[in-house]
Amino acid sequence: MSHKRIPKRKAAIAVGGVVALGAAAILLPNANASQDGASDGVVAAPKTLKAGDASDLTTRLAGTLGDAYAGAWYDGEDKRLVVNVVRGENTMALKVRSAGAEVRWVDNSTAELQAGAGTLKSEATIPGTSWAVDPRTNKILVTADSTVTGDKWDQLESTVESLGSGMATLKKSAGTFRTFASGGDAIFAGGARCSLGFNVTAGDGSPAFLTAGHCAAAGDEWSDQQGGPPIATVDQALFPGAGDFALVTYDDPATEAPSEVNVGGQTVPIVQAAEATVGQQVFRMGSTTGLADGQVLGLNATVNYPEGTVTGLIQTDVCAEPGDSGGSLFTQDGLAIGLTSGGSGDCTVGGETFFQPVTTALEAVGATLGDGGAGAGGQAGGQEQGAGQEAGDGQADAQDQAGAEDQAGGQDAGAGQDGAGGQDMQDGTGTGSGRHSGQDSGLSRTH
Numbered sequence: 191m192s193h194k195r196i197p198k199r200k201a202a203i204a205v206g207g208v209v210a211l212g213a214a215a216i217l218l219p220n221a222n223a224s225q226d227g228a229s230d231g232v233v234a235a236p237k238t239l240k241a242g243d244a245s246d247l248t249t250r251l252a253g254t255l256g257d258a259y260a261g262a263w264y265d266g267e268d269k270r271l272v273v274n275v276v277r278g279e280n281t282m283a284l285k286v287r288s289a290g291a292e293v294r295w296v297d298n299s300t301a302e303l304q305a306g307a308g309t310l311k312s313e314a315t316i317p318g319t320s321w322a323v324d325p326r327t328n329k330i331l332v333t334a335d336s337t338v339t340g341d342k343w344d345q346l347e348s349t350v351e352s353l354g355s356g357m358a359t360l361k362k363s364a365g366t367f368r369t370f371a372s373g374g375d376a377i378f379a380g381g382a383r384c385s386l387g388f389n390v391t392a393g394d395g396s397p398a399f400l401t402a403g404h405c406a407a408a409g410d411e412w413s414d415q416q417g418g419p420p421i422a423t424v425d426q427a428l429f430p431g432a433g434d435f436a437l438v439t440y441d442d443p444a445t446e447a448p449s450e451v452n453v454g455g456q457t458v459p460i461v462q463a464a465e466a467t468v469g470q471q472v473f474r475m476g477s478t479t480g481l482a483d484g485q486v487l488g489l490n491a492t493v494n495y496p497e498g499t500v501t502g503l504i505q506t507d508v509c510a511e512p513g514d515s516g517g518s519l520f521t522q523d524g525l526a527i528g529l530t531s532g533g534s535g536d537c538t539v540g541g542e543t544f545f546q547p548v549t550t551a552l553e554a555v556g557a558t559l560g561d562g563g564a565g566a567g568g569q570a571g572g573q574e575q576g577a578g579q580e581a582g583d584g585q586a587d588a589q590d591q592a593g594a595e596d597q598a599g600g601q602d603a604g605a606g607q608d609g610a611g612g613q614d615m616q617d618g619t620g621t622g623s624g625r626h627s628g629q630d631s632g633l634s635r636t637h
Contacts, residue, residue: 236268236270236271236287236290236291236292237270237271237290237291238268238269238270239264239269239270239271239290240269240523241264241266241467241470241471241521241525242464242521242523242525244262244264244270244271244467244470245264245464245465245466245467245470247271247289247290247291248262248271248273248465248467249465250289251273251285251286251289251291254282254285255273255275255279255282255285255286256282257276257299257300257301258275258276258279258282258283258299259273259274259275259276259282259300260274260275260276260296260298260299260300260303260325260328261273261274261300261303261323261325261328261468262274262291262325262467262468263325263326263467263468263469264467264468264469264470265292265469266469266470266471266485270291270292271290271291271292271467272291272292272293272294273286273291273292273293273294274294274295274296274325274328275293275294275295275296276295276296276297276299277295277296277297283295296328297328297356298328298329298356298357302357303323303328303329303330303357306330306353306357306358307321307323307330307492309349309352309353310330310332310349310350310353310358310492311492313345313349313352314345314346314349314350315494315499316334316338316342316345316346316494317337317367317494317495317496318334318335318336318337318338318342318366318367318494318496319332319333319334319335319338319346319367319494320332320333320367320491320492320493320494320505320542320544321333321358321491321492322487322488322489322490322491322492322503322505323488323489323490324359324468324487324488325468326468326469327359329356329357329358329359330353330357330358330359331358331359331361331487331488331505332346332350332358332359332360332361333360333361333362333363333542334346334360334361334362334363335362335363335365335366335367335534336362336363336364336365336366336534337366338362346360347360363534363535363541363542364534364535364539364541365533365534365535365536365539365541365542366534367493367494367495367496367532367533367534367542368495368496368512368532368533368534369402369404369434369495369497369515369531369532370402370476370478370510370511370512370513370514370515370530370531370532370533376477376478376513377401377405377412377413377414377422377477377516378412378413378414378415378416378417378418379405379406379408379409379410379411379412379413380408380409381408382405382408382409383416383477383513384401384402384405384408384477384513384515384516384517385401385475385476385477385478385513385514385515385516385517385518385530386399386401386516386517386518387399387400387401387402387516387517387518387529387530387548388400388449388451388460388518388526388529388548388559389447389448389449389450389559390437390447390449390552390557390558390559391447391557391558391559392425392437392439392555392556392557393555393556393557396439396440396443397439397440397443397445397446397447398422398425398437398438398439398440398447398557399422399437399438399440399447400435400436400437400438400516400529400548400551400552400555400557401435401436401438401515401516401529402429402434402435402436402515402516402529402530402531402546403427403428403429403433403434403435403436403546404429404430404434404497404515404531404532405436405515405516406424406427406429406436406438407427407429409424410423410424411423411424412424412438420441421440421441421442421445422438422439422440422441423438423439423441424436424437424438425437425438425439425555426554426555428554429497429498429500430495430497430498430499430500431498431499431500431501432500432501432502433500433501433502433503433546433550433551433554434500434503434529434531434532434546435529435546435550435551435554435555436516437551437555437557449461449559451475451518451520452475453473453475453481454480454481458520458522458524459524460520460524460525460526460559461523461524461525462524462525462526462559463525463526463527463548463549463552463559464521464525464526464527464548464549465527465547465549466486466489466504466527466528466545466547467486468486468487468488468489469485469486470485470486470521470527471483471484471485471521471522472484472485472486472506472508472519472520472521472527472528473508473519473520473521473522474506474508474510474514474517474518474519474520474530474543474545475517475518475520476510476511476513476514476515476517476530477513477514477517478510478511478512478513478514479509479510479511479514479537482508482509482510482537483508484506484507484508484509485506485507485508486504486505486506486527487505487506487507488504488505489504489505490502490503491503491504491505491544493531493532493533493544495532500531500544502546502547502550503531503544503545503546503547504519504527504528504544504545504546504547505542505543505544506519506542506543506544506545507540507542507543508543509535509536509537509540509541509543510530510532510533510536510537510543511536511537514530515530515531515532516529516530517529517530518530519545519548526548526559527545527547527548528545528546528547528548529545529546529548529551530543530545531543531544531545531546532544
């Protein structure tokens, strides 16, 4: 994402659709193959859907099916939406098929799964645990990190068993659940480093950005370089509780704030915020590890961090590391999905990760996706190459600075600055933790 105040000549914003994403990109289908509904008593085969369209259809069907609905997920291989219908609800199953989705019969209703999650909340809110409904198994997936041992593990295990057979699965994570803030670079406050998520327009029309709420605990004023002058101020923040998000407003109302994610050498225009769908492929950008991808595993997840419980999150298998907090989770076709909250593991061994839904954050803070500053789109067409070159030149300077900081203070390094309108987010080399440099050619699989 872009967050610096820069000359207009650098504000090269991609227009006219999604940018070219490189030979290794994961291409989504261009068209939503239309199929008619039931005709002469024959129900049409499931439609081929893009992930965003599947999310919209999920929302509609959830409202239509009522108690018969028990979750849904996106089959990325066949490009189909699979909807869980409680066994015996034949009429509702016909509605699902007529809408173009595939029916899967299940035993656990949404109400039963929610009741199970409520039991976990009341009897097993233990730091280092999480749970989310997995529609692909029609069960609650309960995870415990490496700190949950002894009596705590026994308590969690007995609570899961009390839910009954076929209601939940329990697994152990080798890592430790934590928020992904760190000392270093990207956006800074009080010695902490986080990542910018998405530029937005605040309710009063001023330019702003979203990041993780736990990052705001480091301080109210944020800079785009370590020890530099503040460029933005925290307006609203929530953590822990019903989310992990913050709205940070730029101090200069003329700040360029294009609605895009810079993935290194090119940008992905962000067209709108969207709800996540289980099975959907997503990409994460962060100041420590750069670009990574994976799948959505669960929705409405509860995570018990050491600092407190956070609810309503998205669970994924996308890797992340300290400093990636607040970074953007998005789709290749420009849908803003989430903000990096925390999890376990790293980008070497993998692990569980959790994200704040963007739609919930926008609604809570009264902001909208889009440009906040004047003239943000005036330089599109012809400036990207120059801006990218200047960003490349800036990488060497940033790396030199990171090396000096590493030597002087032993800081977690990573050079890199996220500049507005085409300036690449650079991952530093001071500690070797940056796995994706600003020269990466596109959205490619990382695992």
